Amino acid sequence: MALAFDEFGRPFILLRQQEEKSRLRGLDAQKANVSAGKAVARILRTSLGPKGMDKMLQSPDANDGATILEQMDVDNQIAKLMVELSRSQDYEIGDGTTGVVVMAGSLLEQAEKLLERGIHPIRIAEGYEMASRIAVEHLERIAQKFEFGLNDLEPLVQTCMTTLNSKMVNRCKRRLAEIAVKAVLAVADLERKDVNLDLIKVEGKVGGRLEDTELIYGITVDKDMSHPQMPKRIENAKIAILTCPFEPPKPKTKHKVDIDTVEKFQTLRQQEQKYFDDMVQKCKDVGATLVICQWGFDDEANHLLMHRNLPAVRWVGGVELELIAIATGGRIVPRFQELTPEKLGKAGLVREKSFGTTQDRMLYIEHCANSRAVTIFIRGGNKMMIEETKRSIHDALCVARNLIRNNSIVYGGGAAEIACSIAVDAAADRYPGVEQYAIRAFADALDAIPMALAENSGLQPIETLSAVKNQQIRENNPNCGIDCNDVGTNDMREQNVFETLIGKQQQILLATQVVKMILKIDDVISPSEY
Ligand code: ADP
Structure with a gap:
């Protein structure tokens, strides 16, 4: 052309x-x-x-x-x-x-x-x-x-339940609706009547039941504590977010270390330990109660961390590390020498959660200092169920958001x-x-x-419509709709x-x-x- x-x-x-x-x-x-x-x-x-x-x-x-x-x-x-x-x-x-x-x-x-x-x-x-x-x-x-108050969330929950009615997840609609409402209110700015849905992350993990879906007032990281005996709950955590390896410097391949006596071996070992001990001490000195590391560390280091009572998480990806830093108001620290108390991230609660009998564990970082972001963590039998739940929750979130933005409603069911x-x-x-x-x-x-x-509810379309229309005109009542679920009333206000x-x-x-x-x-x- x-x-x-x-x-x-x-x-x-x-x-x-x-x-x-x-x-x-x-x-x-x-x-x-x-x-x-x-x-x-x-x-x-x-x-x-x-x-x-x-x-x-x-x-x-x-x-x-x-x-x-x-x-x-x-x-x-x-x-x-x-x-x-x-x-x-x-x-x-x-x-x-x-x-x-x-x-x-x-x-x-x-x-x-x-x-x-x-x-x-x-x-x-x-x-x-x-x-x-x-x-x-x-x-x-x-x-x-549509009237609702912060202390009276029931109307909002009911509304989200209506949205979830027609979805596959309706078995669990009450719980999901409550989660959606709480999530929206957690990030809502009620004065400006605005809700930033970007602050609500919807995550899913195959396993568990739909009923186990939960709301986390913070973020989740798909990692666990590096040692099984480390505490599973840390309140008022001060988090050191590190991108430097938590281990003594390794000799480069070009160098040769001759260890021919027991003493030499022990000195080397002690030096290594001291080096590592210093690192742990440095973290403790600045007041960290949790270390989140981009790199791994070996079993010995792990043991020492456990011993010195400094819980640690290893192999956390760069993106997640950044997310943690933003949420907790901390700074990513590339060198131990640069660690200072101001650079620590803060969170009200960090806890590790294990799922049933599986080895699966996740870290919840809640009540973060710098962010109101929340996470809806969906569980379900398979991927399809989780995807469907994600979409349904999205709809419910939108409904709650729309009502907060503008609480005018009209009745449904046609x-x-x-x-x-x-x-x-x-x-x-x-x-x-x-x-x-x-x-x-x-x-x-x-x-x-x-x-x-x-028609979709198995009723006669034309007869049903004309009956309802007649009723609307006769009673001057714009709330009459189609009684799809055969509840026994056409008044959609009663049916909510x-x-x-x-x-x-x-x-x-x-x-x-x-x-x-x-x-x-x-x-x-x-x-x-x-
Ligand atoms: P959409 O993607 O357009 O929301 P849905 O399949 O969720 O489509 O259907 C929404 C329609 O179903 C709306 O017109 C709504 O008023 C109606 N509806 C939902 N629940 C009921 C109910 N319990 N009784 C009658 N109508 C209902």
């Missing part, structure tokens, strides 16, 4: 080997794109909601919209857009990744009908834009405040969508132009979410099923934007098959 300019300076694009490209124009282009988008959405439709199906991909199976799409090998450009859509919802909100794609899919489905009726794509796009604004404003109107659908439908009458068709279509598209939820207002608004806005984008493409040029 090349860019050229005509005599008036207007740019135009030259396509090489034009005739070899296949090309779709106008309505055909829109129709082809719309059906590609719909195809992707159709795949996700059945995984929506607490009773949604999982998808088996050749890699580990998944039920999270973003994950499924991420792992699907799509090479259609429109399908890629849908993947991006799910990803942006994940990035900005962290939840509602399936819903956003299903919503976009049903907007496309409605658009297809309008296109067939001869409505211009731009008109549809404009109508959708208006309708999305009406819906977002209506959400604002029906939103409620309740918010039904309420918006009613509002958008009613507003359509106010628009005299062609847009009103698009606005009505938008209202119908909103209904697709509760319909999918009903809600989503954040910003999440739902974002879902509607993102889905609309992507559909508008697809509708505005009227020329698809692709290299032909041969």
